[in-house]
Amino acid sequence: xxxxxxxxxxxxxxxxxxxxxxxxxxxxxxxxxxxxxxxxxxxxxxxxxxxxxxxxxxxxxxxxxxxxxxxxxxxxxxxxxxxxxxxxxxxxxxxxxxxxxxxxxxxxxxxxxxxxxxxxxxxxxxxxxxxxxxxxxxxxxxxxxxxxxxxxxxxxxxxxxxxxxxxxxxxxxxxxxxxxxxxxxxxxxxxxxxxxxxxxxxxxxxxxxxxxxxxxxxxxxxxxxxxxxxxxxxxxxxxxxxxxxxxxxxxxxxxxxxxxxxxxxxxxxxxxxxxxxxxxxxxxxxxxxxxxxxxxxxxxxxxxxxxxxxxxxxxxxxxxxxxxxxxxxxxxxxxxxxxxxxxxxxxxxxxxxxxxxxxxxxxxxxxxxxxxxxxxxxxxxxxxxxxxxxxxxxxxxxxxxxxxxxxxxxxxxxxxxxxxxxxxxxxxxxxxxxxxxxxxxxxxxxxxxxxxxxxxxxxxxxxxxxxxxxxxxxxxxxxxxxxxxxxxxxxxxxxxxxxxxxxxxxxxxxxxxxxxxxxxxxxxxxxxxxxxxxxxxxxxxxxxxxxxxxxxxxxxxxxxxxxxxxxxxxxxxxxxxxxxxxxxxxxxxxxxxxxxxxxxxxxxxxxxxxxxxxxxxxxxxxxxxxxxxxxxxxxxxxxxxxxxxxxxxxxxxxxxx
Numbered sequence: 001x002x003x004x005x006x007x008x009x010x011x012x013x014x015x016x017x018x019x020x021x022x023x024x025x026x027x028x029x030x031x032x033x034x035x036x037x038x039x040x041x042x043x044x045x046x047x048x049x050x051x052x053x054x055x056x057x058x059x060x061x062x063x064x065x066x067x068x069x070x071x072x073x074x075x076x077x078x079x080x081x082x083x084x085x086x087x088x089x090x091x092x093x094x095x096x097x098x099x100x101x102x103x104x105x106x107x108x109x110x111x112x113x114x115x116x117x118x119x120x121x122x123x124x125x126x127x128x129x130x131x132x133x134x135x136x137x138x139x140x141x142x143x144x145x146x147x148x149x150x151x152x153x154x155x156x157x158x159x160x161x162x163x164x165x166x167x168x169x170x171x172x173x174x175x176x177x178x179x180x181x182x183x184x185x186x187x188x189x190x191x192x193x194x195x196x197x198x199x200x201x202x203x204x205x206x207x208x209x210x211x212x213x214x215x216x217x218x219x220x221x222x223x224x225x226x227x228x229x230x231x232x233x234x235x236x237x238x239x240x241x242x243x244x245x246x247x248x249x250x251x252x253x254x255x256x257x258x259x260x261x262x263x264x265x266x267x268x269x270x271x272x273x274x275x276x277x278x279x280x281x282x283x284x285x286x287x288x289x290x291x292x293x294x295x296x297x298x299x300x301x302x303x304x305x306x307x308x309x310x311x312x313x314x315x316x317x318x319x320x321x322x323x324x325x326x327x328x329x330x331x332x333x334x335x336x337x338x339x340x341x342x343x344x345x346x347x348x349x350x351x352x353x354x355x356x357x358x359x360x361x362x363x364x365x366x367x368x369x370x371x372x373x374x375x376x377x378x379x380x381x382x383x384x385x386x387x388x389x390x391x392x393x394x395x396x397x398x399x400x401x402x403x404x405x406x407x408x409x410x411x412x413x414x415x416x417x418x419x420x421x422x423x424x425x426x427x428x429x430x431x432x433x434x435x436x437x438x439x440x441x442x443x444x445x446x447x448x449x450x451x452x453x454x455x456x457x458x459x460x461x462x463x464x465x466x467x468x469x470x471x472x473x474x475x476x477x478x479x480x481x482x483x484x485x486x487x488x489x490x491x492x493x494x495x496x497x498x499x500x501x502x503x504x505x506x507x508x509x510x511x512x513x514x515x516x517x518x519x520x521x522x523x524x525x526x527x528x529x530x531x532x533x534x535x536x537x538x539x540x541x542x543x544x545x546x547x548x549x550x551x552x553x554x555x556x557x558x559x560x561x562x563x564x565x566x567x568x569x570x571x572x573x574x575x576x577x578x579x580x581x582x583x584x585x586x587x588x589x590x591x592x593x594x595x596x597x598x599x600x601x602x603x604x605x606x607x608x609x610x611x612x613x614x615x616x617x618x619x620x621x622x623x624x625x626x627x628x629x630x631x632x633x634x635x636x637x638x639x640x641x642x643x644x645x646x647x648x649x650x651x652x653x654x655x656x657x
Contacts, residue, residue, distance in 0.1 A: 012486075012492075023059075025500070031092070045097045046465055056085050056088065059076075101521075107133045107134065109533060139154040169501065180472040199621075203621075217625070271424060282578070287423065298321070328435075328559065334584035336567065357373075409432075413584060423585070441549060443544070450539050594655055
């Protein structure tokens, strides 16, 4: 593999890798720093990758324009910028909600939060393998409470566990990346999915006519008018933290319905409105309609007094919808979505695996980042490594295929939804460890299996962003840039993953031992560990039986049946108005925040298309891109101000808290 020189028009230059590496590492360090220490919005929390968008805005709109003005070849060209952005969005999937902010606080949590009342020292601690967590009591205590004056960070207590976890995490990421390499051609070339999250970066690097220094997007007055709207509105929120006489413009309200059993949040998110403009009307209609339908279902269950048996809501409400019934329905729907998608791609998958296992196959994979044989080999090897690691951690061998199937369904299904619907703020409604425990029962798993399931929360539960979705968006960007054979793109992705893992682990440990984890961020350092091990302890103390598991499987089947019916009608009846894609994610906690903005974006696009047609739609593209960039830039601007001034708690919303 040969990299082009900086003077070459090729995208894979040393300076592109250098800039991408620097910005990826910066995101890995800066995002946990600002979230933990300054309690700001999570710029790497969601699929929208707000931190990457903000840095890319500065890079393309300011830095690169200045370099091109000084001497045009100094500026990064289109292909190089694609590499830089790809590295940033991949890195964004790791530092906070994607992995590290979940992983590190959970590992010693069963020891620090053990009390005589909860009995975790007997229920949980004996079943945690010593090679998975720090064992030094003082290292655990000081992680949450901070080091005494003059003490040094006990790095040696963490080296062993983190190296063992890296084996799993790197295998998981190889599993994700190879999955997207296998399905890339189907989604990008055959189905031509929209990939709404790629629209803004592609517009920012679009060249104009002639030898313009500043790209057309940054000279468009319509974009700047739209940019100013959210920037001004949300700047009143930032100013109010510094000057109490400034009243923030209200962007949030909520209503209680059905005897106070249901809360509907009304929140104005301009990025959500902007991205909704770029997805099909039937898809955006599906997203907000299913949210209201599911809320109505849960409200009716509450009014009549029906509740699915079990204690799940006690510890896992943050990860499910408004009711266990709705969450299991959505899991059934997600499974059907993935199965149908794979069936629809059966010819392509047959070509891929035929090429992988037969030298006589005539399928041409020369345009792929790597050969299909390599992609399939990575997929299978990583799957074996993951299952072997999980078994060593205590998960029974017999449940591993089922668990990995559900893991694949949640990650793959969510990547599909992101590629097609572009919902920058979403997550699955039911998570693999929770579904597996309620699917097979707690007694067959045993305490060791339940503890292993609990530890899987760290990488398979709070999925608000993922390397899988970032990878397929990166591959789409490379395709849009006309990069014929983007082999080095995989090197960029791998490098971003390693840098993000190292940077985010270092800064998280440093902040925890310097300031005390319990003083940093309540959810990650307190709520998450208590949730994980509270769930495990509850299932050990209250074994599941058929009375608890049966209704959940019933609702899973109902959801699968409804989803299959919707998909069948959708593909058989041309005039059928309701898309099915909103069903798997319609009632998540995240969707409760963004449904109103999706509905508003849907309505605006409906009016534009009905009264202005395609001409008006294209003319207004810069306006809606400006809405996205304006609110993200506002959050980034005030974050920088807060870091320099030391302000804490100046939370400028982007999409969800």
